Structures are given as structure tokens and as C-alpha cells.
Amino acid sequence: MVEQALFQDQLVADPMTSTPFRIGRVVKESYDTFTLELVPQGRYQTFPFAPGQFNMLYVFGVGEIPISISGDPQHPSLLVHTTRAVGTVTKAMRALKVGDAIGVRGPFGSAWPVKEARGYDVVFVAGGIGLAPLRPALYQVLAQRDRYGKIVLLYGTRSPEDILFRSELEKWRSRFDLEIYVTVDYANSKWHGNVGVVTRLIPKAPFDPLNTIAMVCGPEVMMRFTALELQKRGVPSDHIYISMERNMKCATGFCGHCQFGPTFICKNGPVYPYNQLQSWLALWEV
Amino acid sequence: MKAFDEILKETKFFHGLAPEYIQLLAGCASNVRFDPGEYVFREGESANAFYLIRHGQVALELHDPRRGQLIIDTLNEDEVLGWSWLFPPYKWVYSARAVILTRAIAMDGKCLRDKCDSDPVLGYDLMKRFAVVMIDRLQATRLQVLNVYG
Numbered sequence: 373m374v375e376q377a378l379f380q381d382q383l384v385a386d387p388m389t390s391t392p393f394r395i396g397r398v399v400k401e402s403y404d405t406f407t408l409e410l411v412p413q414g415r416y417q418t419f420p421f422a423p424g425q426f427n428m429l430y431v432f433g434v435g436e437i438p439i440s441i442s443g444d445p446q447h448p449s450l451l452v453h454t455t456r457a458v459g460t461v462t463k464a465m466r467a468l469k470v471g472d473a474i475g476v477r478g479p480f481g482s483a484w485p486v487k488e489a490r491g492y493d494v495v496f497v498a499g500g501i502g503l504a505p506l507r508p509a510l511y512q513v514l515a516q517r518d519r520y521g522k523i524v525l526l527y528g529t530r531s532p533e534d535i536l537f538r539s540e541l542e543k544w545r546s547r548f549d550l551e552i553y554v555t556v557d558y559a560n561s562k563w564h565g566n567v568g569v570v571t572r573l574i575p576k577a578p579f580d581p582l583n584t585i586a587m588v589c590g591p592e593v594m595m596r597f598t599a600l601e602l603q604k605r606g607v608p609s610d611h612i613y614i615s616m617e618r619n620m621k622c623a624t625g626f627c628g629h630c631q632f633g634p635t636f637i638c639k640n641g642p643v644y645p646y647n648q649l650q651s652w653l654a655l656w657e658v
Numbered sequence: 659m660k661a662f663d664e665i666l667k668e669t670k671f672f673h674g675l676a677p678e679y680i681q682l683l684a685g686c687a688s689n690v691r692f693d694p695g696e697y698v699f700r701e702g703e704s705a706n707a708f709y710l711i712r713h714g715q716v717a718l719e720l721h722d723p724r725r726g727q728l729i730i731d732t733l734n735e736d737e738v739l740g741w742s743w744l745f746p747p748y749k750w751v752y753s754a755r756a757v758i759l760t761r762a763i764a765m766d767g768k769c770l771r772d773k774c775d776s777d778p779v780l781g782y783d784l785m786k787r788f789a790v791v792m793i794d795r796l797q798a799t800r801l802q803v804l805n806v807y808g
Contacts, residue, residue, distance in 0.1 A: 499806060499807050500806075500807030501807075501808070502807075528807065530805065534807075557802050557805070557807070558728060558730065558802075559729045560725065560726055560727060560729065561719065561726070561727040561729060564757055567729045567730065568732060568798055568802065569798050569806065571798065576734070576736075590806070594807065597797075
């Protein structure tokens with residue numbers, strides 16, 4: 373997938389070399405989360421990628437980190453990343469302004485099984501910032517809506533103030549062919565939605581478990597419990613896909629920083645069928 | 659209109675319960691309705707019932723002097739609301755407010771306790787059913803306090 377993306381478009385000659393992009397727009401999603409829209413420079417006019425893939429973003433003079441692509445794969449002229457300002461690099465990234473440059477290496481990694489899910493009900497389960505890596509898959513599924521059964525998005529986050537892509541969620545909610553359920557961990561009495569963890573939404577979500585592909589993204593603990601709940605509902609473990617996160621450095625499977633059991637998250641992941649990693653997820657210090 | 663035993667039999671909570679017990683428990687049931695914003699019960703009040711939500715949504719709330727009313731959980735259709743009626747001192751620990759128009763079956767707690775005391779088989783069965791609800795809520799609450807979304 374990586375090689376395909378790299379060599380089809382000839383975007384980056386060397387996967388170890390950053391290409392400078394300009395920041396076209398900065399969107400504040402919540403108090404600590406933001407979206408950067410990056411515009412390719414020079415001879416690179418488009419940036420094809422598959423939903424679920426990530427880029428290594430380099431804030432010049434500060435550092436480089438892996439961030440999933442959160443934009444629409446059908447509009448490759450704009451490269452979109454959403455992240456939370458939690459560390460040195462992401463905080464420096466948040467301080468960038470329109471017109472500033474940022475280095476991009478990628479796209480890297482495996483993709484959500486969007487094609488494989490054709491003919492199935494598709495359930496997206498997102499926790500917190502995990503909605504961002506799932507959004508490209510949602511765009512793609514919705515662009516070919518008639519190829520899928522029911523489409524359900526279950527989204528859990530800390531509080532109503534932390535809800536990402538709010539206007540887009542509202543727009544999607546008005547569609548009759550997509551079910552969206554949002555829940556938060558805590559809220560005041562002005563909130564009229566669900567309160568409780570995202571796993572609580574699974575037992576009643578409208579999908580046929582035996583004919584479902586589930587794509588799950590969020591913190592590891594949330595994904596483990598979500599997978600358990602999906603299995604309890606009857607979804608086979610090889611129909612559940614998760615997106616893993618580890619400390620990545622080279623993004624090409626050489627340095628070993630992101631090794632997880634027998635795989636390298638950057639190269640073999642980040643998207644895996646749950647049954648492939650299930651036994652490793654419960655192990656300590658892997 | 660359906661009789662209570664018919665309605666109870668169709669709920670997830672009482673699924674599989676012996677028909678003679680369903681019949682017996684139907685005697686403790688009544689229909690209730692709450693308008694949006696109306697309280698089903700308030701923290702500290704006597705807990706005399708539990709509720710099987712048929713339609714609507716109920717928010718469980720806790721009052722924090724600094725932050726006001728906080729919603730700690732929401733319960734929807736076919737879920738069970740309340741277990742404080744089972745254990746002394748039979749007082750509600752949280753408040754429950756209907757978020758939207760809510761219809762439920764109220765099961766009289768005193769009536770249920772009497773029936774369970776006189777028939778331990780029924781009491782044990784009912785206790786097992788509540789244990790499942792409590793474990794599910796406990797596990798969800800553990801994840802909630804873990805702040806799993808980072």
C-alpha cells in the first residue's frame with residue numbers, strides 16, 4: 373500500500389526525506405485539538421492516500437511525529453491532519469500559522485478495509501481523537517453508499533466540549549442512511565445526549581452482527597473493551613479492525629521503535645484485524 | 659391494551675423468567691410517564707420502586723455544589739433504572755430526570771421484596787438479574803473513571 377502510494381504518484385522519491393508543505397488553514401476543533409490543512413508545494417499537486425494511513429509530520433527544528441490523515445481520500449489536493457496538543461511537537465504544531473511550512477513524509481501503513489466491507493453493515497466505533505483516523509474511511513463509504521448495508525457511527529468522548537468535527541456530525545446526522553450515536557463521559561444538564569462509555573452503545577446499535585465489519589479507533593483500552601462488546605454481540609473477531617499506536621520513528625519498519633509482538637506498527641499496521649493482535653493486547657510491556 | 663404480564667415477558671430484563679413468576683410480579687407493576695425535565699426520583703428520597711424504561715431517556719444526576727447538576731449516566735429504552743429499593747436504607751443515591759418524554763413500567767419495591775422474601779427461588783432469580791445489570795454498569799463506570807479517551 374505504501375509503495376503503491378509512493379510510486380504511483382511519485383510524491384516522495386525517498387520515504388526518509390520530508391517534503392515541505394504549506395499550512396493552508398488551521399481549525400480549532402476543541403480547546404486542545406486542532407486540524408491542519410496542508411497544501412502541497414511545487415510540482416506535487418496531489419497527495420493520494422488510503423483511509424487509515426498516516427504521515428510523519430516534521431515541525432522544523434522541533435521534531436517529527438506520526439499523525440493519521442483525517443481528510444477525504446477523494447480530494448487529494450488537500451492533506452488534512454487532526455491532532456491533540458499534548459507533547460512538545462504537537463504544541464509547536466498548534467502554534468503554526470497559515471503560510472508556515474511543515475515537513476511531510478508518507479503516506480505510510482495499512483488501510484481500513486473499506487473495499488472488503490462492501491456488502492456488509494459497517495460499524496465505526498471511535499473514542500476521543502480516534503474519530504480523526506476513521507473519518508477518511510467514513511468519507512469513502514459514504515461516497516459509495518449504495519455498496520454497503522447499514523452504516524453506524526458510535527462515538528464516545530470526554531465531554532460535549534470535546535466533540536470533534538461537530539458541524540460535520542450534525543450534517544451527517546441529518547442523512548437518513550447513516551446512524552450516529554454520540555456519548556460523553558460526563559456532562560451538565562444542558563446536554564441532551566447519552567452519557568456513559570462508548571461500549572454501552574454497542575448492544576443496541578442497529579446492525580446485523582454476523583454481517584458486519586467494525587472499524588475501531590481510540591485508545592488501546594477503549595479498543596479492547598469495544599472489541600469484547602462487539603464479540604459479545606456476535607461480530608466475528610476477524611471482522612473487527614483496530615488502529616494501533618506506538619512510538620514510531622522511521623515509519624518504514626527499520627528502526628524497530630514501534631515493534632509490537634511479531635509486527636511493526638508503522639509498516640504492517642496501524643490498521644490490523646483484531647484477531648491478529650488479540651493475544652498480544654493483553655500482554656504487559658509489549 | 660396489553661396486560662402487564664405480557665409486557666414484562668417481552669422485556670430484556672425479565673426474559674426467560676417462569677410464567678408463574680411473571681404473573682406474580684405483574685401484580686407489582688404500574689404504568690408511569692414523565693415529561694421532559696420531570697424527575698423520576700431525587701437523591702435522598704425513599705427508594706420504593708424500580709423502572710423498566712419502555713420509551714424515552716432518563717439521566718442519572720449528581721449535584722456538585724461547584725459545577726451544578728452533573729449527568730453521570732443515561733438510560734434508554736429497555737434498560738432498568740434503580741436498585742436502591744433492594745437494599746437498606748432504601749434511599750436513592752442519585753437523582754433521575756427524564757430527558758425526553760419517558761414511559762416506563764414502575765415495579766413496586768415493597769411488593770417485590772415481600773414476594774422475594776416469601777419465595778427465595780424468585781428472590782434468587784431476581785437478584786441474579788440485578789447482578790448482571792450492576793456488573794455491566796460497574797464495568798462501564800470503571801472505564802468512565804479511567805478517562806479512556808485520553
